[in-house]
Amino acid sequence: MSLFDKFEQIAAGRQALADRGITSNVVMEKIISSSEAVINGRRVILAGTNNYLGLTFDPDCIEAASIAVREQGTGTTGSRMANGTYSDHIKLEQELADFFGCKYGMVFSTGYIANLAMLSALTGPGDILLIDADSHASIYDGCRLSGAEIIRFRHNNPGDLEKRLKRLGERAANTLIIVEGIYSMLGDRAPLAEIAAVKEKYGAYLLVDEAHSLGVLGQQGRGLAEEADVEDRVDFIVGTFSKSLGAIGGFCVSNQADLDMIPFAARPYMFTASSSPSVIASTRAALQILRTRSELRSRLWGNAHQLYQQLQELGLQLGPEPSPVVAVRVANIDQAIAFWKGLLEAGVYVNLVTPPATPDGGCLLRCSVSAGHSSEQIEQIVQAFAFLCRNTQAVQAG
């Protein structure tokens, strides 16, 4: 028995992929723009990122980051609690609170840490976390860190959620429900109005992770809570800077006064170095763009509808609704790999997702669109799928 025995299963999984010709993660050799890169020496369209507003190369964001790195240095070298709170961290927190119309805002070094910090600080032994079954790994990990009782409810099923709240009786008052705005694998959104109604009926709390919906949903881009008109019924909104805002980091906004206590209770916040000045600066610039340039959201949705509709016309089985995440279901792992390799050879990069990372045990080719994609690029993605659909047998054989 060795420490490394536990890796045998992972090694077997890696070997199974290697036997099918996939030996390592994709390496982006050169990043050309928000929508193109060079992979394996070939120029490809990036259709497997979370760069929803296409802001990673925005001149204003780059300029803000450049000024910050020159004026404030490359890093803070410490946590927010020690030497890592700069005035720009505070400004970003205030700007986020203002954008969401909330009293309080907190910034974290990554979106993953935001969930770890919030869940582990808000709940502890004796409390209950009621989470959607398809929750992101950061939610599951935050739950584990909290020491609270973790109960899953069926994905996007307010009826199942209610059944579980009812079983809890008085303990529902100590329960935090967690859902996501848009789920990252299939691109579907939570039925938030119904979920908010159930949480109110039983007196629980509700946290919504808007990681994939910030800048994507709602008239102002605040996410699903805005779109569903339930912002005043959601207790905590968590999100990330690494998707629509094109940087890295996480945040939480809330009207609960006790959010002020989280810095003193959340170990993932206390013991992590704070975000670098350049990251905070580009995030602030990106947030300003998100607030003022709604045409980016219109372009994103135009691209999303175009891709969803045209892939549907090819007869492909897709996620349940049009969204910037367009998931193509594939029959088995061999076909998924053949398609994925074929797409890359045709100049299109998408995400290959295999169990157990998929919600229902199937295989997915996860495509994501961006406001940075041109209509022609979306057309090229569709053409690459069309070619592979016509030549499935050949692809599988080859």
Place this chain on the structure above:
Amino acid sequence: MGNMQDYDTLLKQICELLVPLVEEGKELREESDFVADLGFDSLKVMKLLEKVEDHYDISIPLNILTDIQTIKDFVLQLQKLMIS
């Protein structure tokens, strides 16, 4: 809750619920290890939990999974849950 079940009855019922999830030909015994003997992965474990939750009208906290390796472990944990 509060509907305490005797161990043997619960074991029998759990084995019945397990049958559709287990590959044909695999024997279900008290000592069967979910991963090593029955080939369960995380998705199958979650399916089993949902079936058992529906059958007994209970919610099973994921926290108990760390203490479960065999069918016997699962039944004992369920017993505890049903009397809590």
